[in-house]
Amino acid sequence: MKKFVSMLSVAVLSASLLCACGGGTESTTTAAPPAGDTTGAAVSQEETGTPATTSAPTDGDVIVMKLANANPAGDIRDQVCRRFADLAAEKTGGKVKIEVYSGGSLGDWRDAVEGLSMGINEIVIEGIATLSAYTDLAYLDGLPYVFRDADHFxxxxxxxxxxEICDQVGEQGGFKLLGPQYRGTKVTTSQKPFSNLEELKGLKIRVPNNQVNIDTWTYLGASPTPLALTETFTALQQHTVEAQENSIIESYGHGFYDVCDYLIYTDHQHSADVFIFDRNYFNDLDPEIQQALTEAANEAAQWRTETVLKEEKEYLTKWEEAGVEIIYPELDGLREAVANLAADKYPMLKDMVDQIQAVQ
Structure with a gap:
């Protein structure tokens, strides 16, 4: 571990000298009011008054934090946000109230991340790879087939x-990352079936505007198209694209079973969501509040990880019940096609990838 930490620090320092491409995960822009709290922790804007600013409040003040979530209200991301809000209120004795804004009502993921430093919102839930615009180290979370399976992840x-990775990404990018949580394995939902590398050649697939996703599908021989998630359903309807990648549960939540006949279990990425704060804002909070938020985030994250692990197989059944054929492709060819991606495109991360893959 000491060796890993040392190499991690060197890689982060090297990455800071490079010009990173914009990172991102999934986003929606559907306008919606702040989500009400089914447990009493996340409350409406009328109830909470003026949102918190980037300066730490004085003792006795109620701290209101806006949490931006790009995914739809009611899906598992929204649920973990609400759980985090509930736990934060409980552990701070009501000193912290978190408003959950789902459905991209505070803008897409880029707007929300940029809004942290401006006090527009205080928290974002997103994948670590979203922060690749701020540090190349975040690309680790988006590289394909780095993790063998959920246990390895x-x-x-x-x-x-x-x-250590979360701490270094936060320090390098100016953020505080709390509650790493398992999003589930990524699969491909498609209008075109494929069961091996050769058959997916030329596949027009929608990807988030994130260089590592674009590189992944280019190496696989597909034709990746960066596109906002809000535009993906329509793009599939109109056959502008033929496929999209996302987790099993989140893909179902977006209704892609209505426009894709196949779910191909490509199992190509295991990644983490985190609760992201502006580093200066978080550090200005009272230490007791920081500790309470950290504990709340970790407990909420554990709930989501356990839920995803339990429900992934159940959601595969839901896909079949919706009339979608599930295909388990030959994965060795896919792995071989992207085997040199880290060394070719992200050499500053190659040693860390090797160390991660050595973990048994």
């Missing part, structure tokens, strides 16, 4: 090594 990203 948990050993790394939900353990000491993962905490």
């Amino acid at each position: 948990q050993k790394v990203m939900l353990g000491e090594m993962g905490q």
Whole structure:
């Protein structure tokens, strides 16, 4: 671990000298009011009054934080946000009230991340790879086939090594990352079936505007198209694209079973969502509040990880019940096609990828 931490620090320092491409995960822009709290923790804007600013409040003040979530209200991301809000209120004795804004009502993920430093919102839930615009280290979260399976992901990203990665990404990018949580394995939903590398050649697939996703599908021989998630359903309807990538549960939540006949279990990425704060804002909070938020985030994250692990298989059944054929492709060819991606495009991360893959 000491060796990993040392190499991690060197890589982060090197990455800071490079010009990183814009990162991102999924986003929606559907306008919606702040989500009400089913448990009493996340409350409406009328109830909470003026939102918190980037300066730390004085003792006795109620701290109102806006949490931006790009995914639709009611899906698992929204649920973990509400749980975080509930736990934060409980652990701070009501000193912190978190408003959950789902459905991209505070803008897409880029707007929300940029809004942290301006006090527009205080928290964002997003994938670590979203922060690749601020540090190349965040690309680790988006590289394909770095993790063998969910167990391997948990050993790394939900353990000491993962905490070190989160700390370094935060320090490099000016953020505080709390509560790393498992999003689930990424699959491909498609209008065109494929069961091996050769058959997916030329596939017109929608990807988030994130260079590592674009590179991944280019190496696989597909034709990646960066597109906002809000435009993806229509793009599939109009056959502008033929496929999209996302987790099993989140893909179902977006209704892609209505426009895709196949779910191909490509299992190509295991990634983490985190609760992201502006670093200066978080550090200005009272230490007791910081600790309470950290505990609340970790508990909410554990709930989501356990829920995803339990429900992924159940959601595969839901896909079949919706009339979608599930295909388990030959994965060795896919892995081989992207085997040199880290060394070719992200050489500053190659040693860390090797260390992660060595974890048993």
